Amino acid sequence: MDATHRHLSKENSRENVVFRGDYDMKIFLRFAPEINQEPHISEVILETGAKLNINKASVDAVSGEVVVDVPDEKFNEVVKRFRSRGVEVSILEHPVILDEDECINCGACISVCHVKALCFKDDWSIALDEKRCNQCGACITACPHGALEFS
Amino acid sequence: MVEKTVQEINQKIKDGSVHVVTAEQMTGIVEELGPEDAAREVDVVTTGTFGAMCSSGAFLNFGHSDPPIKMQRVWLNDVEAYGGIAAVDAYIGATQLSESRGMEYGGGHVIEDLVARKSVHIRAVAYGTDCYPRKNIETEITIDDLNQAIMLNPRNAYQRYNVATNSSDRTLYTYMGTLLPNYGNATYSGAGVLSPLYNDPDFETIGRGSKIFLCGAPSYIIGEGTQHEPQNDFATIMVTGDLKEMSREFLRGAAFHGYGATLYVGLGIPIPILNENIAKKTGISDADIITNVLDYSSPRRSRPTLRKVSYEELKSGTIELDGKEVRTSPLSSFFMARKVASTLKHWIEQGNFMLSQPMEKLPTDTVFGPMKQTKETPLVKDVMSRKMITIRQGKSVEDAAKLIMRGQSTHLPVTSEDDRLIGIITAWDISKAVAQGKYDKLDRTMTRRVITATLDEPIDVTARKLEKHNISALPVIDKDGKVIGMITSDDISRLIAKRNGCHPQAPLEGKQ
Ligand code: SF4
Numbered sequence A: 001m002d003a004t005h006r007h008l009s010k011e012n013s014r015e016n017v018v019f020r021g022d023y024d025m026k027i028f029l030r031f032a033p034e035i036n037q038e039p040h041i042s043e044v045i046l047e048t049g050a051k052l053n054i055n056k057a058s059v060d061a062v063s064g065e066v067v068v069d070v071p072d073e074k075f076n077e078v079v080k081r082f083r084s085r086g087v088e089v090s091i092l093e094h095p096v097i098l099d100e101d102e103c104i105n106c107g108a109c110i111s112v113c114h115v116k117a118l119c120f121k122d123d124w125s126i127a128l129d130e131k132r133c134n135q136c137g138a139c140i141t142a143c144p145h146g147a148l149e150f151s
Numbered sequence B: 001m002v003e004k005t006v007q008e009i010n011q012k013i014k015d016g017s018v019h020v021v022t023a024e025q026m027t028g029i030v031e032e033l034g035p036e037d038a039a040r041e042v043d044v045v046t047t048g049t050f051g052a053m054c055s056s057g058a059f060l061n062f063g064h065s066d067p068p069i070k071m072q073r074v075w076l077n078d079v080e081a082y083g084g085i086a087a088v089d090a091y092i093g094a095t096q097l098s099e100s101r102g103m104e105y106g107g108g109h110v111i112e113d114l115v116a117r118k119s120v121h122i123r124a125v126a127y128g129t130d131c132y133p134r135k136n137i138e139t140e141i142t143i144d145d146l147n148q149a150i151m152l153n154p155r156n157a158y159q160r161y162n163v164a165t166n167s168s169d170r171t172l173y174t175y176m177g178t179l180l181p182n183y184g185n186a187t188y189s190g191a192g193v194l195s196p197l198y199n200d201p202d203f204e205t206i207g208r209g210s211k212i213f214l215c216g217a218p219s220y221i222i223g224e225g226t227q228h229e230p231q232n233d234f235a236t237i238m239v240t241g242d243l244k245e246m247s248r249e250f251l252r253g254a255a256f257h258g259y260g261a262t263l264y265v266g267l268g269i270p271i272p273i274l275n276e277n278i279a280k281k282t283g284i285s286d287a288d289i290i291t292n293v294l295d296y297s298s299p300r301r302s303r304p305t306l307r308k309v310s311y312e313e314l315k316s317g318t319i320e321l322d323g324k325e326v327r328t329s330p331l332s333s334f335f336m337a338r339k340v341a342s343t344l345k346h347w348i349e350q351g352n353f354m355l356s357q358p359m360e361k362l363p364t365d366t367v368f369g370p371m372k373q374t375k376e377t378p379l380v381k382d383v384m385s386r387k388m389i390t391i392r393q394g395k396s397v398e399d400a401a402k403l404i405m406r407g408q409s410t411h412l413p414v415t416s417e418d419d420r421l422i423g424i425i426t427a428w429d430i431s432k433a434v435a436q437g438k439y440d441k442l443d444r445t446m447t448r449r450v451i452t453a454t455l456d457e458p459i460d461v462t463a464r465k466l467e468k469h470n471i472s473a474l475p476v477i478d479k480d481g482k483v484i485g486m487i488t489s490d491d492i493s494r495l496i497a498k499r500n501g502c503h504p505q506a507p508l509e510g511k512q
C-alpha cells in the first residue's frame, strides 16, 4: 500500500497541492489503536469548516482506515489538524490501479461503477477517472481479467 | 452486375492489388456507393470478435514417459483435462476449474499460460497395465515440449447474444458478469457490426474448411458449432488452429466472479465480396442488429424477454428499461475486435493470408433443442410442509421466542394483518438481540428482505438459494405474497437422498 500512498512530509505538502490541480484530493487516514476512540473526523470538520466526504471506512475496535475527499482550498489545514491529533495522513493518488497488461478493454467494469469513474474513450479503450472513484470495489469484482485492484 | 471468384481475389492478393476493408468501414462504403459499386471497389471484408467463449479448449499430446504411462486422469496446474483418449492425449477445456485455486483459475488460464510459454505443472495417474506399467507422473512442461497443442473449440463466434439484466433485489454473479439489482445495469456480448457471422448470415462464403483468424494464427472452420441455430440469428461455428502459433494478445483466460473460468477468444473471418448481394450484407450496421434483453433473475431455462434492442443502442452506453435509463457494459472487447479485423486485413494486404473456398455450406435449418429429461424435477409444493407457525407483526421478541420454543421450526415468518409475509425471525436473531440487549420490538429484530420460495419452483432452485445465502429454511409464498408453507434444507436433502437411492450422510446444518 505504501508504494502508492505518497506520504506527506511537512516540506512537500504544499507542492502536492499545486501538483494536484483544483479538484478535490483524496487522503488516506490511519488511526492508531490508542487514538481510535475519539471523533477526529467530526472535530476536524468543525474546526476547519471543510466539507469532508468519507469515501470508504474500515473501523473496528482496534484501529481505523478511512479514505476522505478534501476540498483543495482547505487541504493544508485539514492535513495539519489530523496530524496534530496523531492521525497518519497520506495522499491517495491511485484509488484503484488498472493493469494495462491484463486489461483487454472489454468494459465489463463500466456499468457496475455507481459514480461513473469508468468509461470508454473514443477508440473503445477504457478510461479510469481516479478522482471520481470512492473505492467501492465493484469494478474489481466485475473485471474478468483481474486487471483492477486497490492500491 | 459484379461477379468475382475466390481464385480471382487470391490472384489479387498475390499481386498486391487486393482491396481489403474491415466490416466497420464497409458499412460506410455500401451506404455511400451502394452495393454494386461497393462490390466493384472492395474485394475482401474482414470481421472480428473478441469475447468470452466458454466452449473452447485444446488437444494436447505429451509424448511417452519412460516407463510409459496411460494417463487416466491428468491435471495441468491442478486443472483437470479429459484423459479418456489413448495414453498421452488430453483435452483441456476452458471452463474446468483448478482443484486448488477454485473459480479464479481454470482451463482458460492454463491455455493462456501455455501460449505465453510459461512452465505448466503436469500430474497424471493411471491404473497400470502390462504395456503401460507406470501409475503416477509429475513433470513441468512448456508448450514447446508438447508434440501437438491444437485448439479445437466446439462453439465459437455466436452471431449475436442476449443482453442480461436483473429485476431482482439482489446482485447476481453470472457468466454475463455482475448484474446489479433492480435493473442496475445490463451486459451484452458480441461485436455487432464486426460480428463474423452477421456479415454473411446466409453462409454464402463461410463454410466447412474456410480459413480464418483464430487467436493470432491462421486457422479453419470445421463446420457448424454446437447449438448452431441460424434461423434465430444464433449461428455458431466449430473451429480449430495450432495453439503453438497463437498469441496471448488474442487469447486470454478469464474468471467471472461467482461463475468461474472461461477463455476470451479473438476470431475473425474474411469475407470475399463475390457479388453485390454479398456486398450488401456486409454493409450491415449496429442499428440493423437486434437482440433480446433477458431477465437473468429467473433461474429457469427460458428467461423472460423484456424488450428488443439494437447493438447501436447497447453501444451508446445506456438502454431504456422499465422507463429507466440503464447503463450497459459489453463483456466482449470491441477494441480488440477491431484489432482482430485490422490484423486480418493487414495479413491479406501483405499477401500472407489466402482465402479458401469452403468445401460445404453450413446448415441453415438446425435448431437448438432442450435436454430430454426422463426423471421429473420435484417442485417445492411436493416437498414443503404446510404445517407451520407464523407470528403477527406488532408482537414482541419474547412472543416469538415462546413460539419457537413450542414449535419445531427455528424460523418464524412474520406476517401482516392480511397474512402477507413482511419479515422473518429466527432463533439466531433472537439470541443476537438478547446478547445485545435490544429485544423489545419484533420489527427491529426481524429480517425484512426475506428470501422466499414459490410453489412451482424446482427444488434445485430452492437448494441453490439456501446454499447461496447460507440458510436452512425458506417460507413458501403464493402469488399474493401470503405464506403457505415452509421448506427446509432437511426436506430437500431427504428428497435428494431418496432420488439417489441412498441415505444422506448428514442433513445440512440448521442455522440461519
Ligand atoms: S472502486 Fe468503485 S468507485 Fe472506484 S472505479 Fe471501481 S466501481 Fe468505480
Ligand code: SF4
Residues within 6 Å of the ligand: A098, A102, A103, A104, A105, A106, A107, A108, A109, A110, A126, A142, A143, A144, A145, A146, A147, A148
Ligand atoms: S473489466 Fe477489466 S479487462 Fe475489462 S475493461 Fe475493465 S479493467 Fe479492463
